[in-house]
Amino acid sequence: MVKPRKCALASVPLYLVIDTLQGCARLMSRPSPSGYAEQMPVTLGECLMLPDPWDLKIDTGKLLA
Numbered sequence: 001m002v003k004p005r006k007c008a009l010a011s012v013p014l015y016l017v018i019d020t021l022q023g024c025a026r027l028m029s030r031p032s033p034s035g036y037a038e039q040m041p042v043t044l045g046e047c048l049m050l051p052d053p054w055d056l057k058i059d060t061g062k063l064l065a
Contacts, residue, residue: 004028005035014050018063025060 004015008031015028015036023044028036029051042048045061 008032008035014054018044018060020044020064025063 004017007015008028011031013029013031015031017026017028019025025042025044025048027040027042027048027050028038029040030037040048042060044064048058048060050056050058
């Protein structure tokens with residue numbers, strides 16, 4: 001996972017990976033020098049809540065279309 005680690009090093013606050021082959025999405029947050037400290041996996045079709053300050057819900061079912 002080279003790209004997520006580089007984004008974490010650049011302090012990108014959120015990194016979303018969508019895997020349509022596996023039918024899942026993974027939101028990574030809390031960037032640090034060693035990578036992202038938190039990961040929130042969801043099955044595509046479920047809602048994914050972004051953390052504060054975004055306070056936004058993503059309907060991952062719409063990512064399948």
